[in-house]
Amino acid sequence: MNDSGSISASSVPRSLRWEDEEGGELYILDQTKLPGEVVEERQDSAEQVWESIRQLKVRGAPAIGIAGAYGLVIGLKPLVDLDLREFLTQAERIAAYLNSSRPTAVNLSWALNRMLAFARSNAEKAGTSAVLYKLLVGEAKLIHAEDRAICRGIGESGEVLLNEGCGVLTHCNAGALATSELGTATAPMYLAFSHGKRFRVYADETRPLLQGARLTSWELKRAGLDVTLICDDMAAYVMSKGLVNLCIVGCDRVAANGDTANKIGTLGVAILAKHFSIPFYVACPSSTFDFATATGADIHIEERSAEEVTSFGARETAPKEIKVMNPAFDVTPHELISGFITEKGIVRPDYRKNLERAFR
Structure with a gap:
C-alpha cells in the first residue's frame, strides 16, 4: 500500500x-x-x-x-x-x-x-x-x-460487501492477472484493503491447473493481503467452521437468465455456499453478459487435454491410457447466485429482467 x-x-x-x-x-x-x-x-x-x-x-x-x-x-x-x-x-x-x-x-x-x-x-x-x-x-x-x-467500478460496487474481520472465499483467478488492473472478484478486496479494512481471503487451489495456488495466492500475498491457500476439497470444511462469510468469484460468460460459466469447480463452491447460507457473488464486467445465449445449457464448455489431469506438474499421477474428463468450466445456475457485482452496481434477482434493464 x-x-x-x-x-x-x-x-x-x-x-x-x-x-x-x-x-x-x-x-x-x-x-x-x-x-x-x-x-x-x-x-x-x-x-x-x-x-x-x-x-x-x-x-x-x-x-x-x-x-x-x-x-x-x-x-x-x-x-x-x-x-x-x-x-x-x-x-x-x-x-x-x-x-x-x-x-x-x-x-x-x-x-x-x-x-x-x-x-x-x-x-x-x-x-x-x-x-x-x-x-x-x-x-x-x-x-x-x-x-x-x-x-x-466493480471494486467500488463490491467493496461494501467486505466487512472488517470477515472471511471471503474465491475460486480460480479473477484477479489483476485475469484483467487489465485490479481484477473482477479481487477488485473489491484490493479497494477494501487499500481503505483500511482487514479481512481474510481463502483461495481455492483450483485443479487441474492451479490458478488459485499459482496466481491468486501469489498476487494477493504480493499486495499484502491476508490470504490462505486451501485445496479445492477443503472448502466445505472451511465453511463448516464459520471461517467464510462471503464468496466472490469471477466468470467467463453469463447467459440472459443469469446462469454463469466459470472455472471448473465453481458450481461446487456455489452449492456449498447455499448449504451453509453464505452469500455467493459473481464479479464481472458488462462485456461478459451474453444476451444472445438464453440459458447456461446453451454455453459451449471447452474440453482440455487429458495430460492436465493425469499429471501434477512434471510428475505423472494417473495410470497410462486412463480415460479422462477435463472440462475447463462448469455452469452455476442463476438461483445459486446472490448477485452480480458489476461496474454499474450489484444486480440482484430477477436476473432476466434486471440484467436486461442494466445492460441492454
Whole structure:
C-alpha cells in the first residue's frame, strides 16, 4: 500500500501491456511460469497470440478479450499496404482465427466483433489501410483503458460487501492477472484493503491447473493481503467452521437468465455456499453478459487435454491410457447466485429482467 492508502501499481501485476514503438508492440506476462518466474513475452504475430491464449499464458475473460483486440492489430500490422477491401477481408479472417483459441469466454468474441465493427465503420473515413490500422490500434487501447475503469467500478460496487474481520472465499483467478488492473472478484478486496479494512481471503487451489495456488495466492500475498491457500476439497470444511462469510468469484460468460460459466469447480463452491447460507457473488464486467445465449445449457464448455489431469506438474499421477474428463468450466445456475457485482452496481434477482434493464 502506498502513502495515499491505495494499492500501489508495483504491487498489482500487469497481465499484458502495449508499447507504442515501431507501430506498436504487445507484451504478455507468461502466467504458465508463475509463481516461480516472472517473465514477459513479446507477441510478434496473431499466431503467437493464439498460442498464448490457448496455452493460458494470458488467461481470464477480460484479459483474453484485450489480448484478442491487440492480437488483431498485430496480425494486420504487416498488411497495411493492401487496399482497404482486402485489408478488411484479412481482418475478418484473423479475427475468426483468434476467436477459435478459446470458445467459452465471451469477452474474446465481444472484443473482436467490436474491432471489426469499428474497422467497417471507419474504413471510408480512413481512406487507406495504413490509416485504418492506426485507428484500430487506438480502439484496442480504448478497450484496454475501459477495462481498467470497469475493474475499478466493480471494486467500488463490491467493496461494501467486505466487512472488517470477515472471511471471503474465491475460486480460480479473477484477479489483476485475469484483467487489465485490479481484477473482477479481487477488485473489491484490493479497494477494501487499500481503505483500511482487514479481512481474510481463502483461495481455492483450483485443479487441474492451479490458478488459485499459482496466481491468486501469489498476487494477493504480493499486495499484502491476508490470504490462505486451501485445496479445492477443503472448502466445505472451511465453511463448516464459520471461517467464510462471503464468496466472490469471477466468470467467463453469463447467459440472459443469469446462469454463469466459470472455472471448473465453481458450481461446487456455489452449492456449498447455499448449504451453509453464505452469500455467493459473481464479479464481472458488462462485456461478459451474453444476451444472445438464453440459458447456461446453451454455453459451449471447452474440453482440455487429458495430460492436465493425469499429471501434477512434471510428475505423472494417473495410470497410462486412463480415460479422462477435463472440462475447463462448469455452469452455476442463476438461483445459486446472490448477485452480480458489476461496474454499474450489484444486480440482484430477477436476473432476466434486471440484467436486461442494466445492460441492454
